[in-house]
Amino acid sequence: MKKFIYDLWGDTENIASRVTAEAGAGVILVDVVTHRRVRDRFEFEGPQLLNVKGKGEITAYRLIGRLRQGAGAESGAASTGI
Incomplete structure (x- = not known):
């Protein structure tokens, strides 16, 4: 089994990291668009x-x-997989 090592950086990853820290364990936060x-x-x-x-x-x-x-309005969760 190969194990890949990589780093992510940039604006998107920075915001995601900060929002994740703000959310806390077991909490999902979404933005306005989502x-x-x-x-x-x-x-x-x-x-x-x-x-x-x-x-x-x-x-x-x-x-x-x-x-x-x-x-x-219309429950399409089952058909979309969400």
Whole structure:
């Protein structure tokens, strides 16, 4: 079995690292665009503003879980694999 060693760096990885640290264990935070795309299938708490060092404030939503069948506009979660 080969084991690859690599480093990631850049703006995207830096923001992801800082948001992950802000979220804490077992918490999933999503941005405004992701929230807009899946809010009819998942329940969220927020919005909340995160003060991300070097970036300022970022709006995030905390994922609570799936909406019950029929609770969203159209439940397509099973067909999309989400």
